[in-house]
Amino acid sequence: MKKNPLIPYAIIAVVGVLAVIIISFVGVGQRDAIQQAEEGGTEQSAEGEVSTDPEAVFQANCAACHGADLSGGMGPDLTTVGSKYNAEDITGIIQNGKGQMPAVQIPAEEAQLLAEWLSEKQ
Template structure:
C-alpha cells in the first residue's frame, strides 16, 4: 500500500486553520475586555456638564497636552514644582485668566479648577 504524501500537509493545514480561528476568538475577547477597562477604568472622567472629582483626570483632560502627562513640561512649562512658586489661589487665577502665552482655560469649571489648583499646589 502506497502512502499519500498530501495527507500530512492536509493535516497541518486543518490544524493551522483551527489555530487561527481559536486565536481570533481569544483576541476578540481580549479586545472587548480592554475596551471595557478603558471605559470603566480607574480614571474618573466627567460626562458632559458634570464636574469631575479627580484632579489627575482633570489635568489629563485639560492640561497634559501642553504640560506633559507627568507634569514635566512640553509646549507649556514644567509643573513638577509649581506649588513652590504659586499658591492654590494663584493657580486657580492662572487657570481661569491665563498667564503669558497660556490662554484662560474656560472649559474648566470653577469647581474643577479649585480641585486642580489644590492638587498642583502640593507639587513642591
C-alpha cells in the same frame, strides 16, 4: 438659427442664487447651535457633572502642553509649581491665563480642585 447668449448666464445666475440661499439656511442653523453651546456648554463637563479627580482634569485639559507627567512640553514644567504659587494663584492662572497660556474653560470647582492638587507639587 442664432443662439441666445443670455440663457447660459441666466441659468448660472439662478443656480448661484439658489446656492447662496441654501448656504444661508445652513449657516443660520450652525449659528444657533454655536449660541446654544456657548450659553450652556462651558459650565459643565460633557457628562453634565463636575469631575472630582484632579488628575483626570489635568489629563483632559493641561497634559497636552504641560506633559502627562507634569514635566513640561510646550508649556512649562509643573512638577514643582507649588513652591512658586499657592492654590489661589494657580486658580487665577487657570481661569485667566498667563503669558502664552490661554484661560482654560472649565468649571470653577474643577479649577479649584486642580489648583489645590498642583499647589501640593513642591
